[in-house]
Amino acid sequence: MRVGLFFTILLLISNSYDGKAQSGEALFKSKGCAGCHSKGFDTFAPSLKTISKSYFNRRGDLKNFLLGNSPGLIYKEPQTMKNIINNITKKLSHSELEALTDYLLAH
Ligand code: HEC
Numbered sequence: 001m002r003v004g005l006f007f008t009i010l011l012l013i014s015n016s017y018d019g020k021a022q023s024g025e026a027l028f029k030s031k032g033c034a035g036c037h038s039k040g041f042d043t044f045a046p047s048l049k050t051i052s053k054s055y056f057n058r059r060g061d062l063k064n065f066l067l068g069n070s071p072g073l074i075y076k077e078p079q080t081m082k083n084i085i086n087n088i089t090k091k092l093s094h095s096e097l098e099a100l101t102d103y104l105l106a107h
Contacts, residue, residue: 024103031088046074048107
């Protein structure tokens with residue numbers, strides 16, 4: 001039990017220090033994005049396909065949205081995403097943000 005906890009903490013720490021460890025896809029899953037965004041179907045959340053299409057050639061706009069610096073191109077003012085931006089995407093390291101952005105644009 002103790003040992004398990006120790007390794008869990010070690011894993012969490014090593015994850016947060018190693019910026020390049022997680023691919024964009026791994027981040028998309030581990031940060032919970034996949035729970036709402038599907039690959040190809042728009043639900044209450046836009047699909048990866050819609051995101052890739054809407055942000056085609058607008059990588060800077062996508063990063064600014066994820067950093068909370070600008071409204072979304074699709075939905076304008078973020079609603080559900082507001083908390084996610086503040087608690088998750090704003091706090092990503094530079095390399096994590098790049099990897100996640102690459103993944104969002106690759107559909
Ligand atoms: C709880 C469900 C949920 C989760 C989890 C979630 N999203 Fe969203 N996302 C939404 C909804 C709903 C919208 C539509 C705009 C809104 O309501 O904020 C959206 C919109 C977006 C958009 C398009 C913004 C626009 O208007 O142009 C992007 C990009 C995005 N999400 C990325 C992400 C990423 C990256 C993650 C993981 C860090 C994530 N989302 C996690 C529900 C979610």
